[in-house]
Amino acid sequence: MNSKETICKKRIADDFNEGKELLQNLKNSVTIFGSARTPQTDKYSILAQKLAFKLSKKNINIITGGGDGIMQAANRGAYKADSAHSIGLSIDLPFEQSTNPYTTKNLTFNYFFSRKYMLVKYSQACVVFPGGFGTLDEMFEVLTLTQTGKMNGFKVFLVGVDYWKYLIKFIKKSLYKEGMINKEDLNIITLTDDIKLIEKEIEKLLK
Numbered sequence: 001m002n003s004k005e006t007i008c009k010k011r012i013a014d015d016f017n018e019g020k021e022l023l024q025n026l027k028n029s030v031t032i033f034g035s036a037r038t039p040q041t042d043k044y045s046i047l048a049q050k051l052a053f054k055l056s057k058k059n060i061n062i063i064t065g066g067g068d069g070i071m072q073a074a075n076r077g078a079y080k081a082d083s084a085h086s087i088g089l090s091i092d093l094p095f096e097q098s099t100n101p102y103t104t105k106n107l108t109f110n111y112f113f114s115r116k117y118m119l120v121k122y123s124q125a126c127v128v129f130p131g132g133f134g135t136l137d138e139m140f141e142v143l144t145l146t147q148t149g150k151m152n153g154f155k156v157f158l159v160g161v162d163y164w165k166y167l168i169k170f171i172k173k174s175l176y177k178e179g180m181i182n183k184e185d186l187n188i189i190t191l192t193d194d195i196k197l198i199e200k201e202i203e204k205l206l207k
Contacts, residue, residue, distance in 0.1 A: 015114035019089070022107050023122040026085060028206050029061040031119050033138050034070025034129030044129045044160060045073035051127065051159075051195040052077030055202065056084045063123055065115070065138075066090030066099045066106055070129045075102035091115050116141055125155040125202050130163040146188050147181070155205055157198045158191045165191070 023029075032052060038045050052062045052074040062078035064071040066088025078086035079102035088103035091112060099106045109115035120126060120142055128139045139158075145151045158164045168191055175181045192198065 011110040012114060015109050015111055015118070018107055019109070019114065019118035019121075022105055023063075023087070023118065026061050026087075026122060028059060028084075029063055029087075029123045030055055030202055031063045031123040031126040032070065032074040032129065033065070033119075033126060033131060033135050034074070035131035035135060036065075036067040036069040036071060037132070038069035038073075038130065040069075040073060044163075045070060047159060047193070047195055048073040048127075048129050049077035051198060052086075053081045054195070054199050056081035056086070058199075058203065059084050060202065060206065061085040061087060063087045063089065063119060065119065065134075066103060066108075068100060070131065072100040072102060075100055078102070079104065089115055089119055120145075120151070120154075124153070124205055125157065127157045127159060127198060130160045143185075143188060147185050153205070154188075155201065156189050157201070158189060159193060159195070159198070161191060161193050 032048060034044065034048060048070045056062055056078040061084045062074055064074050067090055075086045075088055078084065085104045086102055088099050088106040089109060090099040090106065091109045092098055098108055116138055119138065126142055128135060139156065142154065142156055146154045172186065176183065176186060
């Protein structure tokens with residue numbers, strides 16, 4: 001094994017070991033996904049902050065990718081609640097701030113795949129706000145893991161009815177209609193802009 005492979009192997013091990021050390025003893029955690037590009041004044045950032053605040057007040061930890069936009073809004077809400085942990089699992093990117101200032105626990109990962117795994121490994125649900133390719137990647141990995149029984153009972157909430165409605169239509173009219181997924185797979189996803197409903201559903205899930 002050459003030095004480059006050795007360094008790569010060590011960085012992968014560091015990602016998983018440090019992530020486990022940071023998160024494994026936490027109870028009741030929810031992951032919030034969404035774009036780093038969303039302004040803090042955007043309606044979805046405001047909803048993310050409100051939801052994170054309400055969940056945190058019920059002693060539910062909030063986990064995000066630690067960056068700007070929706071992630072910062074969610075971390076800010078949890079940080080202001082000051083009742084549970086506000087966690088940021090970030091990654092160094094040239095066009096994105098590494099970690100926002102509203103975390104009580106944070107870790108910067110070397111690789112996307114290890115970061116994605118740790119973002120949901122210790123959560124019981126995720127809430128997905130509008131985002132781009134990265135958000136879609138995270139969401140579909142969670143859907144696949146839940147569909148295949150690797151994350152039993154995990155729930156996925158999509159916030160942004162107007163934003164996600166065409167994706168949901170594609171899932172129903174193409175994936176389901178063509179037999180690529182089963183009917184019960186549709187029940188993994190809840191599309192709503194009602195954060196009170198999400199809050200109640202997550203509370204029931206964590207009982």
